[in-house]
Each structure stands twice: as structure tokens, then as C-alpha cells.
Amino acid sequence: MTLIEVARRWREENGYVGRGGVIVLFDGKVQSWVNELRNPEHWQPGCVAVDEQGRTWTTIAGNESDGALMWLPNDPI
Numbered sequence: 001m002t003l004i005e006v007a008r009r010w011r012e013e014n015g016y017v018g019r020g021g022v023i024v025l026f027d028g029k030v031q032s033w034v035n036e037l038r039n040p041e042h043w044q045p046g047c048v049a050v051d052e053q054g055r056t057w058t059t060i061a062g063n064e065s066d067g068a069l070m071w072l073p074n075d076p077i
Helices: 003-014
Strands: 022-026 029-034 048-051 056-060 070-073
Touching (some): 003 029
Antiparallel strands (some): 022 048, 048 056
């Protein structure tokens, strides 16, 4: 199952369809839902955020204790 499929299934099972925001995953497991993509320093590098349209972002740089530097889009802008 892809990360997009995992995020969609989690939205369906937890009542988050139509609420917008992003599902944040790490190592293929859902960590949280947030209403908007922000605060990369709250997530360690390697987290992936998936929105309802299937667009994705990955946290990069930084470290586990200090968090990531930024969210980098995985799709063409």
C-alpha cells in the first residue's frame, strides 16, 4: 500500500474525509492529522505529509531531536 493509500484509508476510518489538512506519516505509519502544513521543526526528517488531493511533501534536513528544516514538495509546482 502506498503512503497516499494509507492516508486515504486513515481519513476514511477516522472521519477526516472533507476536512482538508494533511496526514503526516513516518516509516509508513500515520502519526497525526494537522489542519495545514506548517512547523517542520515539530517533525523529524523523513516525515511525509499527504493532502486530500494526493499531493505530498517530505521533511528534510535537521535531525530527530531538533526537527526538520523544511517541508519539500514531492510534486512539480
